[in-house]
Amino acid sequence: MPLQILKHFTNGTDKPHLGEDIYTSPYMREGIVLNKMPDISHLPENVYALLKDELLMDGNSKQNLATFCQTWMDEEVHKLMDDCIDKNMIDKDEYPQTAAIEARCVNILADLWHSPAATTTIGCSTTGSSEAAMLGGLALKWQWRKKRQAAGKDTSKPNLICGAVQICWHKFARYFDVELREIPLEPGKLTMQPEDVISRIDENTIGVVPTLGITFTCLYEDVKAISDALDKHQKDTGIDVPIHVDAASGAFIAPFITPDLQWDFRLPRVKSINASGHKYGLAPLGVGWVVWRDRSDLPEDLIFNVNYLGGNMPTFALNFSRPGGQIIAQYYNFLRLGKEGYKRIMETNMSHAQYISQEIKKLDIFELFYDGHGGLPGASWRIKEGLNPGFSLYDLSDRLRMRGWQIAAYPLPSKMDNVVIQRVLIRHGFSRDMADLLVNDIKRSIEYFKKHPITVPLTREEAGGYAHN
Numbered sequence: 271m272p273l274q275i276l277k278h279f280t281n282g283t284d285k286p287h288l289g290e291d292i293y294t295s296p297y298m299r300e301g302i303v304l305n306k307m308p309d310i311s312h313l314p315e316n317v318y319a320l321l322k323d324e325l326l327m328d329g330n331s332k333q334n335l336a337t338f339c340q341t342w343m344d345e346e347v348h349k350l351m352d353d354c355i356d357k358n359m360i361d362k363d364e365y366p367q368t369a370a371i372e373a374r375c376v377n378i379l380a381d382l383w384h385s386p387a388a389t390t391t392i393g394c395s396t397t398g399s400s401e402a403a404m405l406g407g408l409a410l411k412w413q414w415r416k417k418r419q420a421a422g423k424d425t426s427k428p429n430l431i432c433g434a435v436q437i438c439w440h441k442f443a444r445y446f447d448v449e450l451r452e453i454p455l456e457p458g459k460l461t462m463q464p465e466d467v468i469s470r471i472d473e474n475t476i477g478v479v480p481t482l483g484i485t486f487t488c489l490y491e492d493v494k495a496i497s498d499a500l501d502k503h504q505k506d507t508g509i510d511v512p513i514h515v516d517a518a519s520g521a522f523i524a525p526f527i528t529p530d531l532q533w534d535f536r537l538p539r540v541k542s543i544n545a546s547g548h549k550y551g552l553a554p555l556g557v558g559w560v561v562w563r564d565r566s567d568l569p570e571d572l573i574f575n576v577n578y579l580g581g582n583m584p585t586f587a588l589n590f591s592r593p594g595g596q597i598i599a600q601y602y603n604f605l606r607l608g609k610e611g612y613k614r615i616m617e618t619n620m621s622h623a624q625y626i627s628q629e630i631k632k633l634d635i636f637e638l639f640y641d642g643h644g645g646l647p648g649a650s651w652r653i654k655e656g657l658n659p660g661f662s663l664y665d666l667s668d669r670l671r672m673r674g675w676q677i678a679a680y681p682l683p684s685k686m687d688n689v690v691i692q693r694v695l696i697r698h699g700f701s702r703d704m705a706d707l708l709v710n711d712i713k714r715s716i717e718y719f720k721k722h723p724i725t726v727p728l729t730r731e732e733a734g735g736y737a738h739n
């Protein structure tokens with residue numbers, strides 16, 4: 271800190287200038303060095319104001335329709351997060367009730383996803399679906415290796431079959447040395463087809479990962495059809511391939527919106543499921559879940575025991591210390607909303623997504639890619655093939671940002687990378703009024719582009735934005 275500011279701050283003495291108005295303080299009038307730890311302490315209210323003002327430049331999360339993550343919470347969740355700020359969830363012996371609540375959440379989820387052993391199976395909280403996916407993938411790899419070792423066979427070339435997965439599965443494959451056999455998206459094949467799974471299987475396949483709510487398209491993969499095909503394949507060849515479902519978003523939607531859809535432990539081949547508590551689980555950021563169908567589906571040698579009320583509690587995690595508040599907030603939501611509450615929230619989200627789809631369709635410029643039926647509560651569209659409306663979807667996202675909306679525009683992966691879509695995700699905290707505000711802003715943007723046609727459209731890199739892919 272420059273000497274002049276230091277003097278002013280200390281009022282020429284080493285005493286702080288008490289009673290100084292925050293915005294006439296030296297921090298605000300002359301600024302402070304921001305990328306080096308200051309030599310002296312500053313008043314908490316001044317530093318708070320400084321940071322709060324800087325954070326205003328972040329996007330407004332309620333208008334962030336690019337994220338799957340929860341951005342609106344009951345007041346009570348804020349209070350519980352504050353109450354739990356000092357709790358380390360890994361210290362099971364020191365915070366036994368936090369540990370007990372985590373175990374209850376696992377039982378609730380195992381039951382919701384129809385585990386035949388809901389009260390005795392194993393599962394855990396994680397930082398999100400990425401960590402949960404790594405744990406699910408590791409269990410598949412361990413189980414496969416055990417079988418191969420017992421048969422005296424080579425264990426050096428494991429592979430995993432999936433569709434258009436979120437980046438966490440690419441990470442899993444790279445970090446844990448597994449070949450990823452990814453089935454590309456193709457026109458007419460927007461979800462993984464059973465025959466494309468079967469044609470990729472060999473004796474080194476550790477598992478198949480269908481996604482319930484594909485990040486790029488919001489669609490559900492047909493877990494039952496894949497499971498049936500794997501049953502037949504086992505009959506024909508003797509090769510038994512387990513399924514892990516990446517239900518990051520869908521695990522909290524399908525049980526309420528499409529309860530008869532068989533995607534979960536009702537299918538015996540589904541051995542584990544991951545989900546993001548902080549997405550449609552409605553918990554604050556920082557919690558995911560992985561649950562195994564039965565305790566025997568998680569290899570013993572992946573489990574570590576930690577002290578718990580003088581005894582031992584089995585744990586499986588990549589991290590050690592982690593905040594407990596998100597777990598408590600997750601449990602609060604389960605108790606507070608119940609199945610009825612989750613159902614109403616998910617139905618409301620779906621209805622907003624469907625409404626936005628209909629309004630977008632009426633504009634006659636866009637072709638709906640996903641209309642909010644049958645998958646996640648979202649909508650997506652592309653510019654009609656062959657039409658040049660005088661702007662790109664990147665330009666439209668950029669223009670909407672002026673009104674605070676953050677809306678993802680991105681090319682589809684693999685063989686469909688020539689198709690650019692725009693996607694909105696609807697979450698708890700959104701209303702019909704907000705949907706109308708958005709649609710009106712889209713209409714206004716289109717009118718603007720008519721008057722001021724874009725001569726050099728933005729590229730994806732220039733437009734920025736994040737699609738959580």
Ligand SMILES: Cc1ncc(COP(=O)(O)O)c(C=O)c1O
Nearest residue numbers: 398399400436438485518546738
């Ligand atoms: C299908 C799917 N799997 C995994 C993830 C990663 O989840 P998280 O952000 O909770 O780590 C996402 C995130 O969007 C996703 O959509």
